[in-house]
Amino acid sequence: MSNHESTYVPKTAVERWLDTRLPIVRFGMDYANLPTPRNLNYWWTFGGILAICLMTQIITGIVLAMHYTPHIDMAFASVERIMRDVPGGWLIRYVHANGASMFFIAVYLHMLRGLYYGSYKAPREMIWIVGCVIFFLMIATAFLGYVLPWGQMSFWGAEVITNLIGAIPVVGEPILVWLRGGPAIDNATLNRFFSLHYLLPFVILGCVVLHLWALHAAGQNNPVGILIPKDREKKDTLPFHPYFTVKDGFAIILFFIMFAVFVFYNPNALGHADNYIPANPLVTPAHIVPEWYMLPFYAILRAVPDKFGGVVAMFAAIGVLFVLPWLDTSKVRSMRYRPTMKTFFIIFLFVCFGLGWCGAQLPDAPVVPGMPSFNLIDGQLNSYLWLTRFLTIYYFVFFIVLMPLVGLKEKPLLIPATISEPVLPTTEAEKV
Amino acid sequence: MNNEKKMSFRKIIACAVAAAGIVAVASPALAAGGAKHPRDGGFSFNGPFGTFDQGQLQRGYKVYREVCSSCHGMDHVHFRNLGDKHGPFWNPAYPNPNDNPVVKALAKEIQVADIDSETGESLMRDATTADKFPNPYPNATAAAAGNGGAAPPDLSVMAKARHDGANYIYSLLSGYVAPPKGLKIAPGQNYNPYMSGDLTPFWEGKGPAPKGGFIAMPPQLTNGQVTYDDGTEATVDQMAKDVAAFIMWTSEPKMVERKQAGFGVLIFLLMFAGITYASYRKIWKGVAH
Numbered sequence: 001m002s003n004h005e006s007t008y009v010p011k012t013a014v015e016r017w018l019d020t021r022l023p024i025v026r027f028g029m030d031y032a033n034l035p036t037p038r039n040l041n042y043w044w045t046f047g048g049i050l051a052i053c054l055m056t057q058i059i060t061g062i063v064l065a066m067h068y069t070p071h072i073d074m075a076f077a078s079v080e081r082i083m084r085d086v087p088g089g090w091l092i093r094y095v096h097a098n099g100a101s102m103f104f105i106a107v108y109l110h111m112l113r114g115l116y117y118g119s120y121k122a123p124r125e126m127i128w129i130v131g132c133v134i135f136f137l138m139i140a141t142a143f144l145g146y147v148l149p150w151g152q153m154s155f156w157g158a159e160v161i162t163n164l165i166g167a168i169p170v171v172g173e174p175i176l177v178w179l180r181g182g183p184a185i186d187n188a189t190l191n192r193f194f195s196l197h198y199l200l201p202f203v204i205l206g207c208v209v210l211h212l213w214a215l216h217a218a219g220q221n222n223p224v225g226i227l228i229p230k231d232r233e234k235k236d237t238l239p240f241h242p243y244f245t246v247k248d249g250f251a252i253i254l255f256f257i258m259f260a261v262f263v264f265y266n267p268n269a270l271g272h273a274d275n276y277i278p279a280n281p282l283v284t285p286a287h288i289v290p291e292w293y294m295l296p297f298y299a300i301l302r303a304v305p306d307k308f309g310g311v312v313a314m315f316a317a318i319g320v321l322f323v324l325p326w327l328d329t330s331k332v333r334s335m336r337y338r339p340t341m342k343t344f345f346i347i348f349l350f351v352c353f354g355l356g357w358c359g360a361q362l363p364d365a366p367v368v369p370g371m372p373s374f375n376l377i378d379g380q381l382n383s384y385l386w387l388t389r390f391l392t393i394y395y396f397v398f399f400i401v402l403m404p405l406v407g408l409k410e411k412p413l414l415i416p417a418t419i420s421e422p423v424l425p426t427t428e429a430e431k432v
Numbered sequence: 433m434n435n436e437k438k439m440s441f442r443k444i445i446a447c448a449v450a451a452a453g454i455v456a457v458a459s460p461a462l463a464a465g466g467a468k469h470p471r472d473g474g475f476s477f478n479g480p481f482g483t484f485d486q487g488q489l490q491r492g493y494k495v496y497r498e499v500c501s502s503c504h505g506m507d508h509v510h511f512r513n514l515g516d517k518h519g520p521f522w523n524p525a526y527p528n529p530n531d532n533p534v535v536k537a538l539a540k541e542i543q544v545a546d547i548d549s550e551t552g553e554s555l556m557r558d559a560t561t562a563d564k565f566p567n568p569y570p571n572a573t574a575a576a577a578g579n580g581g582a583a584p585p586d587l588s589v590m591a592k593a594r595h596d597g598a599n600y601i602y603s604l605l606s607g608y609v610a611p612p613k614g615l616k617i618a619p620g621q622n623y624n625p626y627m628s629g630d631l632t633p634f635w636e637g638k639g640p641a642p643k644g645g646f647i648a649m650p651p652q653l654t655n656g657q658v659t660y661d662d663g664t665e666a667t668v669d670q671m672a673k674d675v676a677a678f679i680m681w682t683s684e685p686k687m688v689e690r691k692q693a694g695f696g697v698l699i700f701l702l703m704f705a706g707i708t709y710a711s712y713r714k715i716w717k718g719v720a721h
Binding site: 038039040077080081083084090091094238242243246247249250253254256257260261263264265267268273274276277278286420 | 480507508513585586588589592593594595597628683685686689690691693694695697698701702704705708709711712715716719720721
């Protein structure tokens with residue numbers, strides 16, 4: 001927990017020498033002994049899983065960069081060469097490509113955990129905000145990386161997304177040209193995207209250090225959501241090692257099993273077939289769709305009839321997360337004790353999945369084929385366009401209206417006084 | 433509390449399954465609309481333990497070489513690849529495919545463009561195992577000009593560049609049918625029910641427009657067109673299946689290696705998970721949480 005005393009005692013002369021000059025062993029030991037709430041459940045394992053995801057992406061990415069050629073005439077072929085001629089290249093590339101999806105599965109679950117258990121509330125606002133920065137950087141990195149194989153979806157995805165910048169009034173056009181390195185997506189674009197795709201993971205790594213630092217300072221949240229009083233620290237916490245290293249370790253291995261099933265048995269299931277067609281600026285694909293993890297935001301983008309309005313809504317969907325700690329007025333952290341909010345949260349979950357589903361559909365397509373419908377303003381009511389709009393409205397209402405309002409109006413359930421209370425049988429709880 | 437722990441564990445599994453499920457149902461939704469669903473080619477490489485049928489790959493190579501290669505290139509495939517492990521002419525006696533006499537002979541049958549190393553003059557020479565499959569056209573413009581404006585696509589990764597690739601290629605090649613009455617077909621176009629597209633603007637018949645689309649390539653396969661070395665009867669269906677399998681191999685030459693590695697990796701991970709779970713139980717024994 002927060003501000004815990006260092007218990008490390010250097011045993012050897014070398015350690016003592018080092019400890020006064022560079023207390024790196026102390027730093028590591030303090031993390032290993034970090035008093036951790038004993039009631040953390042498996043939703044708390046995604047932090048460790050994400051650290052592994054980041055390392056996997058960085059290591060496979062560095063190896064891929066050794067074989068990849070960032071040139072529009074050679075990028076596609078160089079990726080194929082990795083798949084065919086580089087020893088183990090197919091494995092490294094499939095791990096990297098599927099690793100991006102795994103990273104997003106984990107980060108979404110990690111964020112939903114934070115949302116449900118109120119991990120963003122005081123005194124943990126900075127952990128949450130740095131986390132939001134990491135999430136935003138992840139989206140940018142994933143987008144840049146998807147352009148590199150220079151397939152049809154790479155090219156047209158880059159076209160659609162960079163065009164959004166052009167929608168900004170007045171300054172949009174010059175910024176667009178500056179970003180692309182020319183009037184159109186070309187070799188200059190691919191080169192800078194490669195450079196930035198290599199850079200951003202290390203920026204993410206830096207932010208992860210800040211994220212952990214903030215976590216160390218404010219202490220971990222827990223499923224009950226109460227702060228652990230100083231005098232109960234001994235009873236309510238366990239040292240991180242070995243209790244949580246083994247628990248996280250088990251979760252990481254389970255996660256790897258899912259990861260391996262994709263990499264070895266269905267490595268292209270999460271990608272789009274069109275990206276195995278070399279980029280062709282003269283042929284537009286029938287449907288331009290982003291990777292699955294961007295679909296909810298892509299849906300929000302398309303929900304707004306005005307292009308610039310759509311861009312604003314899409315960025316606002318991420319931006320609203322940054323101010324979440326001040327939107328939520330409830331003093332209770334964990335939604336376990338907030339039944340009303342819990343219901344809205346479950347609806348929010350369905351809305352997020354729904355937005356992802358809508359993002360992959362054609363806006364004009366009917367949601368229920370054959371159902372009679374009528375024209376509402378600019379589209380049939382029975383269309384993905386309108387379904388997306390309703391879901392988008394709920395997405396924002398959840399954060400901007402429900403978060404402040406429910407916190408003020410609801411009557412939360414009785415919160416346990418200590419985290420041991422719901423964990424230990426009553427008599428035992430009194431004893432400890 | 434043990435129950436609760438189990439519950440949350442179950443929830444994680446449920447979530448992972450749900451995430452995978454969402455992705456699984458979303459993927460077909462991404463596929464192009466109006467085409468007929470491909471027929472199942474019943475390929476040997478389906479499933480987690482499926483491997484390539486070497487005889488089929490050899491037949492498929494013959495179809496590609498004698499039929500497809502007159503218009504379609506395979507820029508990412510080298511002759512040496514034919515002798516790679518799990519490839520059509522793999523022979524364990526030749527771990528280095530460049531030594532494989534069958535592969536050498538197959539390369540020698542083909543002429544490739546080169547320059548004279550002394551004079552720099554253009555010349556044609558026999559291919560070697562180190563050469564790529566030559567492209568039938570000198571450049572994309574020539575390919576388009578020779579085919580009514582649409583360059584025949586490269587086939588190296590075609591089985592991955594289409595949804596349900598191998599079945600799609602098999603269905604498309606063997607699926608040409610007479611166009612339904614009422615369908616206006618532009619010159620140089622052919623109707624194929626497995627081709628993606630939207631035929632509504634060209635439909636003057638009754639009811640909704642038929643499934644399928646227009647393809648510039650006319651039907652290529654006729655019964656008995658290729659003489660198989662292994663005596664298999666060269667029906668259109670057989671040739672379509674064989675060449676689809678061959679293209680699956682060129683698209684994913686490391687597929688067998690991948691599945692075999694995956695089997696080992698999963699066995700390892702499952703055992704590792706078991707051991708880690710046992711240590712978890714031991715460490716947390718008697719610790720309330």
